[in-house]
Amino acid sequence: MVRRIVELATLAPSIHNTQPWAWRLSDREARLYADDTRQLRVEDPLRRNMVISCGAALHHFQLAAQALGWRAEVKRLPEGDDPMLMAQVRLARTPFHDDAGEVLDSMRARCTDRRRFTSWPVPDERLEALAEEASTWDATALPVLDLATRFRLESSIRRALDLRASDAIATAEQALWTGRSGDDGVPLQVVPESPPGDDRLSRFGDGLLNDTRAEVRSSDGLIVLGGEGDSFGSWLRTGEALSALWLRATRTGLSVVPLSQPVEVPATRAELQALLRGTLEPHLLVRIGWQAIGRRELPRTPRRPVDEVLRS
Ligand SMILES: Cc1cc2nc3c(=O)[nH]c(=O)nc-3n(C[C@H](O)[C@H](O)[C@H](O)COP(=O)(O)O)c2cc1C
Structure with a gap:
């Protein structure tokens, strides 16, 4: 079950699609690590974009958990020896949300579409x-x-x-x-x-x-x-x-x-x-x-398989 939630969290956006995250799982707990082997050393020397990307994955994880009937209790940057440990998340059962399907759909549909926007103003x-x-x-x-x-x-x-x-x-x-x-x-x-x-x-x-x-x-x-x-x-x-x-x-x-x-x-x-x-x-x-209605759908930007982001 936690593995399924991590799989959905890998849909999160990341700087240059570096996917700079790794997860360590146990029964009802997940730990999110920044994977600094994927850091952009020149463009992101302070690791700002790497950590923002991990934050996006953490949010995806929380939303996916909730949609699948789990409440996520998050401890951000828990103390310890590993500065790359971004968060520790404990899961507890919770009732399903009415909009769970819609939330999961939005995670699958979200993408970076760099084509020029239409001229309709955004109010x-x-x-x-x-x-x-x-x-x-x-x-x-x-x-x-x-x-x-x-x-x-x-x-x-x-x-x-x-x-x-x-x-x-x-x-x-x-x-x-x-x-x-x-x-x-x-x-x-x-x-x-x-x-x-x-x-x-x-x-x-x-x-x-x-x-x-x-x-x-x-x-x-x-x-x-x-x-x-x-x-x-x-x-x-x-x-x-x-x-x-x-x-x-x-x-x-x-x-x-x-x-x-x-x-x-x-x-x-x-x-x-x-x-x-x-x-x-x-x-x-x-x-x-x-974006213009009826525009051709973008090809998906790829993701690493979930096994590659799981650490034992
Ligand atoms: C912290 C961060 C910074 C980003 N900066 C840019 C950017 O400057 N220009 C851009 O076109 N996309 C930017 N992106 C979007 C990523 O390139 C995109 O999320 C990634 O390629 C995955 O594609 P997807 O969003 O379609 O899933 C950024 C994303 C994140 C999380």
């Missing part, structure tokens, strides 16, 4: 509702509703893309995780073709995914996720919040694309900190928009 109330969902997981989520702030954030996002693109070592590390064969990394089949000109859609550059609506100007929304500080504990919470926000968005037809480069790159991270003036420590930005 402020939708962004606020998603931010509220994220905040219930003890992270801070700030919907960016003010145009001047949005403008400056967009400029930092573009600058981070440019700075990273001119960093040969970071680009090489990302390339290692792009278009590889096997069951991890980001397949080129889910990366949009670059539109003509300099208007890159994603950090992954030019992919194989036809994006026929690339001419449409989108009117998406932006949420900043963060916390009080920069620590394993606050990143883990941000990961849980990211997963909660994303699954809720999926259930309501909205598409989510995380943007970690502006936080990864020190110069743009400093810009974000100045812009946010201490209201929160930024951990991740997320773009939110509508």
